[in-house]
Structures are given as structure tokens and as C-alpha cells.
Amino acid sequence: GESVGLHLPTLSVQEGDNSIINCAYSNSASDYFIWYKQESGKGPQFIIDIRSNMDKRQGQRVTVLLNKTVKHLSLQIAATQPGDSAVYFCALIGYSGAGSYQLTFGKGTKLSVIP
Amino acid sequence: ETGVTQSPTHLIKTRGQQVTLRCSSQSGHNTVSWYQQALGQGPQFIFQYYREEENGRGNFPPRFSGLQFPNYSSELNVNALELDDSALYLCASSQDGTGRLDTQYFGPGTRLTVL
Numbered sequence: 740g741e742s743v744g745l746h747l748p749t750l751s752v753q754e755g756d757n758s759i760i761n762c763a764y765s766n767s768a769s770d771y772f773i774w775y776k777q778e779s780g781k782g783p784q785f786i787i788d789i790r791s792n793m794d795k796r797q798g799q800r801v802t803v804l805l806n807k808t809v810k811h812l813s814l815q816i817a818a819t820q821p822g823d824s825a826v827y828f829c830a831l832i833g834y835s836g837a838g839s840y841q842l843t844f845g846k847g848t849k850l851s852v853i854p
Numbered sequence: 855e856t857g858v859t860q861s862p863t864h865l866i867k868t869r870g871q872q873v874t875l876r877c878s879s880q881s882g883h884n885t886v887s888w889y890q891q892a893l894g895q896g897p898q899f900i901f902q903y904y905r906e907e908e909n910g911r912g913n914f915p916p917r918f919s920g921l922q923f924p925n926y927s928s929e930l931n932v933n934a935l936e937l938d939d940s941a942l943y944l945c946a947s948s949q950d951g952t953g954r955l956d957t958q959y960f961g962p963g964t965r966l967t968v969l
Binding site: 828841844845847 | 889894902956958960
């Protein structure tokens with residue numbers, strides 16, 4: 740089955756610097772990966788996704804990189820702001836049987852932005 | 855905001871009791887997935903409902919059950935509550951649960967405390 744892990748549980752970044760959050764996944768047939776942001780007391784918020792036929796995708800201030808060879812996913816946040824402080828989860832889609840697909844989440848990385 | 859709502863926000867129960875949590879999906883979405891998030895962990899998939907039928911289940915015992923209604927809202931029921939059931943319960947709605955590239959959007963969650 741799939742498992743998702745993160746290289747660092749916490750990350751502190753100076754305001755204005757770029758942030759990089761990493762995620763490793765085990766052998767899987769998953770072809771869809773998502774990054775979620777979760778602020779304290781709230782549900783996970785969709786940030787950006789990437790399909791396995793891509794190795795890079797950009798959004799507003801965020802970039803996701805996918806390296807299928809080493810099964811590694813990263814989220815880059817440009818010009819990090821205090822509002823970016825949150826826990827970031829990578830998740831992948833896996834087949835859960837009966838024709839349905841479930842999200843498998845990593846443990847999360849807590850990003851703290853230093854003003 | 856995602857348009858996914860959950861009630862109640864917080865709930866305190868005692869061991870052995872039963873609880874019902876509710877979720878209204880985003881407009882246009884016919885699939886609801888439920889997740890349990892323990893403190894400091896990523897969400898864990900409980901089950902998914904698609905067009906009023908259970909459509910995939912994670913590693914949770916039968917005392918976790920659910921329903922989906924014709925308007926696609928959903929309930930999560932937990933019987934014989936245990937202390938370890940204390941967690942944030944999240945629901946996520948999506949357009950089509952049979953699609954492996956189907957993005958899930960989360961509600962704010964219900965914080966359940968079992969004493």
C-alpha cells in the first residue's frame with residue numbers, strides 16, 4: 740500500500756524568503772498528488788495538485804515538483820509571508836476498493852514564518 | 855472557503871456513548887469522504903459515500919458507520935465511543951467519487967472529545 744512521509748516535521752523561514760517542503764512516497768501506482776495547507780482550527784485547504792505525467796506545476800507563489808524516479812514531491816513557496824504559517828500536508832490518491840479512491844496523507848510539516 | 859459545512863463544531867461525549875456528526879457537501883458535489891485526524895497527525899480515511907452508497911472504506915471498525923442523503927449531505931455515526939476516538943473529524947466533498955483525479959475539498963471539521 741501507499742505510505743507518505745515528510746523529511747522535516749518543522750520548518751522556520753524568514754519572512755520574504757522562499758520555503759521548500761519535501762515529501763517522499765513509497766512504491767505506488769498513484770498518479771495524482773495534492774498539497775494541502777491546514778491552519779490551526781481549520782480543515783485542510785487545497786493548494787495545488789500535480790498529475791504523474793508532469794514534473795512541475797506552478798500556481799500563485801507556489802510550485803510543486805514531482806520526481807517519480809525517486810518518489811519525491813516538493814512544495815516551494817516564494818516570498819513566504821506570515822499568512823503562510825500553517826501545517827502542510829502532501830497527499831496522494833490511492834484506490835480504496837469498490838471503485839473509489841481515497842487520499843493518503845503524510846504526517847505534515849509545520850511551517851513557521853519569522854517576521 | 856470551500857462551501858463544505860460541518861456540525862457541530864465541538865462535541866464532548868463520554869466513553870460508551872454514541873455520536874452523530876453532520877456534513878453538507880459543496881454545491882454540485884455528489885461524493886463525501888470522512889477522515890479522522892488525531893492531534894499532530896495527518897487525516898486518516900474512514901469511508902466515502904457516493905450517490906448514497908458506501909464506496910470504499912479505510913481501516914476503521916464497524917462501529918463507525920455513515921449515511922448519505924439524496925441531497926448528498928452525509929452523517930458519520932460512531933457507536934460505543936472509546937477514548938482514542940477523540941479527534942478532529944473532517945468531511946470532504948468532491949464531484950465524482952469514482953474519479954481518481956477528483957479533488958476533495960474539506961470542511962472545517964468537528965472536534966470530538968471523549969472523556
